[in-house]
Amino acid sequence: MEGSGTLMDRPIVRGENHSSLPERLVILFVLLGVLxxxxxxxxxxxSTSGVASEILTIFLLIIMVPLLSDWLFRVISSITGMK
Structure with missing residues (x-):
């Protein structure tokens, strides 16, 4: 885990200040949207699976929330020029 950031595969460069606040805000907003x-x-x-199971929904959200948060953060970073 040495050299990794707070989200998937996000490197930290030595000597450079790194704030995880933007990443945490994206995750927070995605979680609030899901809730x-x-x-x-x-x-x-x-309706798509044909199974009335909240456990399936929660399982899919556990997988999708980090993926969606990471994708959204990468899009915002590329638009704003953040590294």
């Missing part, structure tokens, strides 16, 4: 729209997400998962 606010959990019922709609659960209905979508149930």
């Amino acid at each position: 606010a729209s959990y019922d709609e997400i659960n209905e979508f998962v149930q």
Whole structure:
């Protein structure tokens, strides 16, 4: 884990100040969005899988939230020029 950042495969350069606040804010906003729209997400998962299971929805969210957060942070970083 030496040399890794707070999200997936994000290197830290020595001698450079690194704040994980932007990454944490992205994760926080994604989690808040998921919590606010959990019922709609659960209905979508149930209609596409044909299984009425909240455990399946939670399992998919455990996988998707970090992936979506990382992708969103990379998009924002490339737009703003942040490294």
